[in-house]
Amino acid sequence: MFTCARCNNNVSDGVTCSGCRRQFDFSCAGISEINFRKLGERRNNWRCSDCKGVSTPVTRDTNASLQSQIEEMKASLAFITRQLTPLATLVEDVKTIKADLAHLKDSTEMAHESVRQLSDSVKSIDDRVSCLEESQNSVSKIRDTLTMIQDDLRIKEQLARSNNIEIKGVPFKKSENLYNLVYKIGEVVQTPIRKEDINYIARVPSPQGDSQKNIIVALHNRYTKEEFIAAARKHKGLQLSGLGFSSDLKYFINDHLTLHNKSLLKEAKRLASDNNFRYVWVKHCQILVRKSDTSPIIRIKNENDLQKISREKD
Template identity: 50%
Template sequence: MFSCSSCGLQHSDGPVCSLCKNRYDFGCAGVTEAGFRKLGDRRNNWRCPKCKAGPSLSPTPNSPAVSQMDNILEQLNYINLQLAPLASLMEDIKSIKSDVNSLKSSLEMAHESINQFSSTIKSLESRVAKAEEMVNDVPRLREELIKLNQELDVRDQWARSNNVEIRGIPQKNNEDLYDLTQRIGNKCNFPIKKEDINYIARVPTRVPNVEKPIIVSFNNRYIKENFVSSSRKTRLSVSDLGFASTGYCYVNDHLTQRNKVLLSKAKSLAKNNNFKYIWVKHSKIMARKSDTSPIFFIRCEKDLVRII
């Protein structure tokens, strides 16, 4: 350990001036330890900053002779030692500059991505707003759809107001449906003329393994109503019409599929709730709990609540 001639602090190592023989730590000597080691044999001629700055650069009786050229070279070496860190500093500056350019490019890309993301968000917000408006319109549109379906069904049922549906008649090849309808009318004491009928045909049914019903369209709604009324007064079996099979023939209003489902539900509820009458007249479903109860119409699902 030694005391630095400049700061007076204790140090373990440092250069010794070849002129004044004072010893300094590397910091006070103005040289790095690595730089000092690189001097090699020239370390013996190293001078401290004070001796370099003093007037006595010429040889003294107590020091080795040092030529003017050596002094210049030593000063250049000292300057080189001071400038040595600049190379590393320049590399660091280049690296920092490259990082800054990279960061700038990343920021530009991020800014562009943010703009695109912002545009997407605005588009989504617009679509969500439209969706919310549509959601708010759903109840109204549902009500309008129900109303339109009801109106269509009413019109469809009105178009069938001259029709009757005959069920239970066995189907045969080359059958004469006009003659069959006339036979039903004769058995019900309501004769039917061929010119009273607009058209007649069997139609498919959704119920499997059931004979196709016969649809008869009359030219006059009143003839149709009287035909239905007369057939209901007569319990007509298929054997009465000349068929070998058993069973009964049923003549009813030609209801739409919606009204058929509604009639079936009404009958099921009436059976479970002691409702005495569920019937169809003029293609309208009617209900009555007892002989003294008021009559009401069943036009839609909501009306079924009155049977419960």
């Protein structure tokens, strides 16, 4: 970039006077860029209009330069003469070029139209992508909301079972009296359950389709339920023979977990075993894990909490 000595505009290309060494753009220099390029080595001797008006002493170098310029002009004239010889053919070539240019112009206009259509298509796609991104954000928010609702429903579903006891492993007998059965279990664990303490009692099908149905006991009072389960856990190895069955198989008394929490408990036990956790238990219908006696207790509420088992360090 330089500043033209005549118009003071900043330009990126122009000419330099060999006399005063000032720089001009082509317009202020009075010469077109094409003609300036045609000067060849004579460009080094170009002078501005101001310097042309000043007479320069003729020296031997000047004469030599003039002689060189004359020779170049002669060579240029000879070349032009040779080029003008096949003028007729050249005219035909020019016509052909014009026709080609017209065709090229049509092709260019078609290309411009195609580019315009493509640009419109790209803009339409951009608009759709923007809409999709907005929809994706909305879907993400809806998914988060649904997750919150689902977690809330699961909490409420488990809360509805907070007074329930699940008894697993007791074989079915015809004409069985489940009230008497629960009463016997209460005597075994030394925490009696009266009939008036029970809201309802029934056998329910197993989600795995087992032929043996578990017994669900819904109590009126949660504290009675917690005392009963705590007492049952103190009596490890409860056997059916203590209930009048001719079998030494064990039966189990637990909180009545939802299907989702049962699945979480199963996965928590697997991960705890893989990561050397010592404790996995359920208290007040909450799944709890602990790696050691001094480690913090981790509550497992959903699938994301299961990752805490893998991340827990000693």
